[in-house]
Amino acid sequence: MxxxxxxxxxxxxxxxxxxxxxxxxxxxxxxxxxxxxxxxxxxxxxxxxxDVSHMGQVILRADSYQTVALALEALIPVDIAGLAEGRQRYGFFTDAQGGILDDLMLANRGDHVFMVVNAACKAADIAYMRAALEPQGIGVEEITxxxxxxxxxxxxxxxxxxxxxxxxxxxxxxxxxxxxxxxxxxxxxxxxxxxxxxxxxxxxxxxxxxxxxxxxxxxxxxxxxxxxxxxxxxAGLCLYGHDIDTGTTPVEAGLTWAIQKARRPGGAREGGYPGAGRIARHLADGPPRRRVGLRPEGRAPMREGVTLFATEAGGEQIGTITSGGFGPTVGAPVAMGYVPAQFAAPGTRLWGELRGRRQPVTVAELPFTPANFKR
Amino acid sequence: MKFTEDHEWLRVEDDLVVVGITEHASTQLGDVVFVELPEVGTRVAAGDEIVVIESVKAASDIVAPVDGEIVEVNEAIVDEPGKVNEDPLGEAWFFKLKVEDMDEIDKFMDEDAYNDFVG
The missing domain is CATH 3.30.1360.120 (Probable tRNA modification gtpase trme; domain 1)
Known part of the structure; x- marks a missing residue:
């Protein structure tokens, strides 16, 4: 080790x-x-x-912000070129299957991009960006x-x-x-x-x-x-490696809002990123499964890994909890997980298997607590 | 009072043994948010996992320290799991056990030995 x-x-x-x-x-x-x-x-x-100093801080620099932005758009399905100076956006690297390699924040800082990535993924992210961007004359500097x-x-x-x-x-x-x-x-x-x-x-x-x-x-x-x-x-936010990973597309994960119009089919700079075809299909047809909020009935938390069923009798497993625990502000257990689209409507009652018993859990709107941002 | 290596305390009350978790265990668990107790009348064997306790961090079990029968459980900690953090050695006892062989209790650690055990 x-x-x-x-x-x-x-x-x-x-x-x-x-x-x-x-x-x-x-x-x-x-x-x-x-x-x-x-x-x-x-x-x-x-x-x-x-203290979130474990996270990766990266500066991407070329002759202009636009050069970096357009090159990054080949890796990230976000409108980076259209991001105003002094503004930040949430995004993610996708893979060829439309899965998520990592989620991140990126900012337009005038003549360069400042990016913050997850600690567990930062070495891979930086190597990936270096391989993809340095040949185009874009510097990828890890801030240590x-x-x-x-x-x-x-x-x-x-x-x-x-x-x-x-x-x-x-x-x-x-x-x-x-x-x-x-x-x-x-x-x-x-x-x-x-x-x-x-x-x-x-x-x-x-x-x-x-x-x-x-x-x-x-x-x-x-x-x-x-x-x-x-x-x-x-707050209904995804934890990479749990709620999102290479097995989940952004559409399944409910992160469609992060793919601006310019990058969607019909947009000015549509597609052009890894997995764009599959993501476009999920956008057009709806994804086969969705990330949902879940409210277990009673007080027992349902944590990551708890299996979900459509009926108390069981039958075939329909989904899994990817994050869960006790929500101190909600005052009750809360969880997130993936279920087939037909079970994703808020109010749908499902069953989670806890210590060999199936217990009721209801699909809920996310976030569990209202966001309190200064818009 | 006696202490087990599973961080339980045992207090003899006449022919019953009252069982709870130690201050050390309650601190290690963190804020307790859920407790599930066995049913009164359940016959248990030493080592059986008979209580589920969930903190904000994780789920854990409490085992029966000796063979016996559950004769009373503390519903107050089901309604208010936070009591397990507030008063683990007093108000937040878990269950009372009718023990077949009271001598079994003697084998457990006294307070000094337990304090050495948790270091």
Missing amino acids: TELKRLVLHELHEELGARMVPFAGYEMPVQYLAGVMAEHTHTRERAGLF DRALLALQGPMAGAVLAAHAPAVADMRFMDVAVLDIGGAECWLSRSGYTGEDGFEISVPNAAAGDFARALLADDRVLPIGLGARDSLRLE
């Missing part, structure tokens, strides 16, 4: 009483002293600070001298404005480069909790002071991966 990598803020996490666990090759804080439930609730009500922090929650804007007043003018999915305490920080007004908030790329040397300054605000608590998972689950 390879040695786990340590975060730049490792010492701070230990000081804060974090329980550290291995995740995607890193030693990561899964929870702090408050515990998952309190950390989750605190983020929904106030502001939580997450910066930490990535997320400040999330309804008070995140007020907390951060005390250190960088200009953030007050940012809307959801805006990006900006701001000086915070003498350090050049790269900000986006986004996150993965369903709350308003920011992701902030900070030079390693300034990351400790910046994190401590945020934590000194009594509205802010450090939040671990445990609550990050329950927050994103309630």
